[in-house]
Amino acid sequence: MAAGLLGLGARRLLAVAATRGLPVAHVRWESSSSRAVIAPSAVAGKRTPEPTVRWQEDPDPEDENLYEKNPDSHGYDKDPVVDLWNMRVVFFFGFSIVLVFGSTFVAYLPDYRCMGCPREWNGMQEWARREAERLVKYREANGLPIMESNCFDPSKIQLPEDED
Amino acid sequence: MLKIIIPTIMLIPLTWMSKPNMIWINTTTYGLLISLISLFYLNQPNDNTLNSSLMFFSDSLSAPLLALTTWLLPLMLMASQHHLSKEPLTRKKLYISMLILLQLFLIMTFTASELIFFYILFEATLIPTLIIITRWGNQTERLNAGLYFLFYTLMGSLPLLVALLYIHNFMGSLNFLMIQYWIQPLPNSWSNIFLWLACMMAFMVKMPLYGLHLWLPKAHVEAPIAGSMVLAAVLLKLGGYGMMRITTLLNPLTNFMAYPFMMLSLWGMIMTSSICLRQTDLKSLIAYSSVSHMALVIVAVLIQTPWSYMGATALMIAHGLTSSMLFCLANSNYERIHSRTMILARGLQTLLPLMAAWWLLASLTNLALPPTINLIGELFVVMSSFSWSNITIILMGINITITALYSLYMLITTQRGKYSHHIKNIKPSFTRENALMTLHLLPLLLLSLNPKIILGPLY
Numbered sequence: 001m002a003a004g005l006l007g008l009g010a011r012r013l014l015a016v017a018a019t020r021g022l023p024v025a026h027v028r029w030e031s032s033s034s035r036a037v038i039a040p041s042a043v044a045g046k047r048t049p050e051p052t053v054r055w056q057e058d059p060d061p062e063d064e065n066l067y068e069k070n071p072d073s074h075g076y077d078k079d080p081v082v083d084l085w086n087m088r089v090v091f092f093f094g095f096s097i098v099l100v101f102g103s104t105f106v107a108y109l110p111d112y113r114c115m116g117c118p119r120e121w122n123g124m125q126e127w128a129r130r131e132a133e134r135l136v137k138y139r140e141a142n143g144l145p146i147m148e149s150n151c152f153d154p155s156k157i158q159l160p161e162d163e164d
Numbered sequence: 165m166l167k168i169i170i171p172t173i174m175l176i177p178l179t180w181m182s183k184p185n186m187i188w189i190n191t192t193t194y195g196l197l198i199s200l201i202s203l204f205y206l207n208q209p210n211d212n213t214l215n216s217s218l219m220f221f222s223d224s225l226s227a228p229l230l231a232l233t234t235w236l237l238p239l240m241l242m243a244s245q246h247h248l249s250k251e252p253l254t255r256k257k258l259y260i261s262m263l264i265l266l267q268l269f270l271i272m273t274f275t276a277s278e279l280i281f282f283y284i285l286f287e288a289t290l291i292p293t294l295i296i297i298t299r300w301g302n303q304t305e306r307l308n309a310g311l312y313f314l315f316y317t318l319m320g321s322l323p324l325l326v327a328l329l330y331i332h333n334f335m336g337s338l339n340f341l342m343i344q345y346w347i348q349p350l351p352n353s354w355s356n357i358f359l360w361l362a363c364m365m366a367f368m369v370k371m372p373l374y375g376l377h378l379w380l381p382k383a384h385v386e387a388p389i390a391g392s393m394v395l396a397a398v399l400l401k402l403g404g405y406g407m408m409r410i411t412t413l414l415n416p417l418t419n420f421m422a423y424p425f426m427m428l429s430l431w432g433m434i435m436t437s438s439i440c441l442r443q444t445d446l447k448s449l450i451a452y453s454s455v456s457h458m459a460l461v462i463v464a465v466l467i468q469t470p471w472s473y474m475g476a477t478a479l480m481i482a483h484g485l486t487s488s489m490l491f492c493l494a495n496s497n498y499e500r501i502h503s504r505t506m507i508l509a510r511g512l513q514t515l516l517p518l519m520a521a522w523w524l525l526a527s528l529t530n531l532a533l534p535p536t537i538n539l540i541g542e543l544f545v546v547m548s549s550f551s552w553s554n555i556t557i558i559l560m561g562i563n564i565t566i567t568a569l570y571s572l573y574m575l576i577t578t579q580r581g582k583y584s585h586h587i588k589n590i591k592p593s594f595t596r597e598n599a600l601m602t603l604h605l606l607p608l609l610l611l612s613l614n615p616k617i618i619l620g621p622l623y
Contacts, residue, residue, distance in 0.1 A: 063502075074594060077245070093192070
């Protein structure tokens with residue numbers, strides 16, 4: 001859920017930095033091993049001064065920053081509870097129900113083409129292939145010939161009696 | 165069909181009677197459930213149609229379009245939540261009601277079995293769309309845009325009404341399933357030529373055909389995000405769907421009447437693709453790319469071969485999802501910088517890397533990367549037009565190249581390079597936006613695994 005490279009913590013920091021300015025150090029500290037010095041910043045807590053000329057590309061002051069009041073905002077609503085539930089509803093119904101069940105349904109749809117007409121309109125191709133593989137496997141396992149030259153079993157054909 | 169229509173109608177009382185902080189949650193939930201139900205119509209067991217009643221039927225052509233329409237409503241609701249957040253409650257509910265009404269009319273249009281019923285609903289879809297564009301659009305040009313949109317479509321479809329009434333008189337019924345069996349070849353005479361023109365011009369304007377496309381950039385650009393999404397994804401496909409239905413009545417005139425429109429489409433797709441290369445406005449670029457893709461569908465429908473129909477259907481579904489996703493991405497830019505100019509928000513990859521991933525995938529599907537269904541559609545259309553006339557391959561090839569050029573141009577301008585200095589403080593991507601992109605992209609990618617459901621009745 002955390003957006004890409006910016007984790008939730010980093011987003012909070014960014015949101016805070018955008019509104020309150022960078023966090024500051026309150027005491028002066030000098031490192032004993034190097035020449036690093038951490039000192040209260042001269043611009044601590046000061047926000048960037050309001051520009052004297054407003055450009056079109058400046059952020060609109062009327063734009064509300066949803067992250068300001070609710071750093072964990074999902075972008076749906078100002079109210080954190082409604083926002084959270086909206087996110088949950090979208091993810092549950094959108095992904096878990098529709099995409100998952102829908103894809104399963106579509107994946108298990110019967111053989112699409114023309115179930116009633118096998119040969120003429122190329123119907124039941126997938127079924128035909130599976131059935132053929134199954135029969136070949138069965139016949140090879142039982143030592144029967146894979147294919148017989150008779151379409152129908154000759155013993156089952158009942159011919160009418162010869163009449164003179 | 166009532167199992168989709170009644171829940172959609174009931175979404176309207178749901179919006180008006182929900183608690184104020186629950187309107188979006190309720191409508192999104194039930195919209196998603198309705199889209200789940202509409203997937204049942206994808207079970208098309210044979211060549212014939214699934215007849216739900218005397219008035220409605222679903223075919224392997226209309227079922228994917230139905231699924232696309234119902235899938236799009238929750239996505240439109242999610243996309244609109246931010247820009248409507250400051251509106252008063254009644255206006256929010258009105259907006260949602262317009263979207264639901266539009267969805268209702270679209271569902272009935274795609275499943276109508278009688279052609280006059282189809283026509284009435286085809287016109288009825290104009291009204292909520294016009295209201296959405298002119299009331300909730302962002303710039304003053306939206307009034308002009310609404311005018312262009314309304315009158316172009318009306319001018320095209322009035323002759324269609326006359327033609328349908330004539331055919332009804334002549335044949336006795338306009339029930340689409342029955343007249344398929346009664347049609348006789350249309351002899352070549354002036355009045356039949358005008359009949360052909362009258363029937364087809366409404367759909368040509370809707371698609372749009374290159375010479376009649378002026379309404380599209382205006383309407384798409386000025387509409388709010390939900391309006392752009394539904395216009396690009398579904399309303400354009402109404403034209404394609406209508407053309408595929410009505411050409412069954414118009415044979416064999418189509419064989420020679422189609423030539424001027426084929427020329428316009430073949431030339432127009434290159435022209436509009438080239439215009440895309442010179443656009444500064446992001447939404448305008450996506451709008452012109454819609455014209456270009458739909459020109460391919462027009463070519464496919466006019467050729468009338470099995471492969472081209474398969475390509476047309478696949479391309480309609482693929483383009484619906486891709487174009488809607490691109491508009492959502494453009495809107496996510498617009499909500500941050502309040503401008504549609506591409507170069508104002510560039511180098512976004514460093515600032516919003518996940519959104520850059522969606523931009524990349526959307527641009528890749530737009531340029532018909534294998535193995536997406538966009539490629540399947542385009543490839544089938546290119547192959548069938550090649551068999552119709554060998555020279556078209558040159559034009560199609562140029563179009564595919566320029567499509568790749570402008571898709572990558574759009575991607576590189578908005579995502580790559582150094583970001584402009586004034587967008588450092590844009591807000592990070594919301595979960596809502598990422599979910600929206602994923603909900604567009606996942607069906608597209610899943611369909612690439614199983615494209616047979618969108619290949620239409622001639623598969």
